[in-house]
Amino acid sequence: MRLQGKVALITGAGSGLGRQCSLLFTSEGAKVAIVDIDADRAQQTLKLVEQSGGEAIAITADVAQKDQITAAVRETVEHFGKLDIAWANAGVVSRGGVPSVAGGEFVAFEDLTEADWQDVCGVNLSGVIYTAQAAVPYxxxxxxxxxxATSSAASLVAYHSIAMYSATKAGVNGLVRGLALDLGRFGIRVNAIAPTHGMSPNFLMPPGAPVVGQSYEEVAGPWNPTASPIPLKLSRPPSLEDNAKVALFLVSDDSAYISGATIGSADGGTLTRVGMWFAEDLNPEPVA
Known part of the structure; x- marks a missing residue:
């Protein structure tokens, strides 16, 4: 088992990728602190981990509040005796062009408020900084x-109407590089994943919505790879586990000499594409 004897803290572990990795990491031998702002979701994840034979604790904390995530890290160490892995996974999308978040209405960039910026920056960038600061001494x-850290494909290419979100995730990439340089002397590695596909619809749902447990592509209906815009054509859709396994690789000793990297997980070649479409894009070969 790749994480035998390790202690990991995962923020945003009440749903989506965080929940998936709580289950995966414990199956690989780790003891996990499940941290989430939603206490019920954290407890649900804990129950699933325990049912699968894993060992974990659930902690309620808002990563945008430095004192709360600092206390969560301290509680983890007090309970398990040490900390090996700190994963700043919690994230929120900025208000704007996402209907389910913007109340069904488009919000122009110039109409977004200071509170809108503080909300997305507080979780996506400050939350990563605060989690790392709390973890480093241990x-x-x-x-x-x-x-x-969980970055995003939106840190590498543009997505419509979520420029504030993209800015925070690009900041995460810069933070990862800087910390990798500063902390390497202490044997501390710092990396990020930047998911493109295979992520949870809960990300765009209101707080407290039922946890879906599948990716956007999995819940969209029967999978048709020839109709998918993903260049890589496989017989199944991308899943949460596809991203989780990249995260597992980056926190395990399998990646012992990787630091300062942001890896586009579950990308399927999407990020290689230029803006124009070619005939082969419009007429893909059938998948056997």
Whole structure:
């Protein structure tokens, strides 16, 4: 098992990728602190982990509040005795062009408020900084460890009407590079994943919505790879587990010499594409 004897803290672990990785990491031998702003969701994840034979605790914390995530890291160490992995996974999308978040109405960039910016920046960028700051002293005391952040494909290419979100995720990529340089001397690795596909619809749902447990592509209906815009044509849709396995690789000793990297997980070649369409894009070969 790749995480045998390790202790990991995962923020945003009440749903989506965080929940998936709580289950995956414990199945690989880790003890996990499930951190989420939604106490009920955190408890649901804990129950699933325990039912699968894993060991975990659930902690309620808002990562945008430095004192809360600092206390969550401290509670993790007090309970398990150490910290090996800190994964700043919690994230929110900025208000704007996403109907389910914007109340069904488009919001122009110039009409977004200071509160809109503070909300998305507080979770997506400050939350990563606060999680890392809280974890570093324990990782140093432990002789090293791993910090992982969840970035986004939106940090690498433009998505419509969520410029504030993209800005925070691009900031995460810069933070990862800077911390990797500063913390490497202590045996601490710092990386990020930037999911493109295979993520949870809960990300765009209101707080407290039922946890879907599948990716956008999985819940969209029968999978037709020839109709999918993803260049890589496989017989199944991308899943949460496809991103989770990249995260597992980056926090395990399998990636012992990777630091300062942002990896486009579950990309399927999408990020390689230029803006124009070619005939082969419009007429893909059938998938056997």
């Amino acid at each position: 990782l140093k005391a432990n002789g090293g460890g791993t910090i992982l």
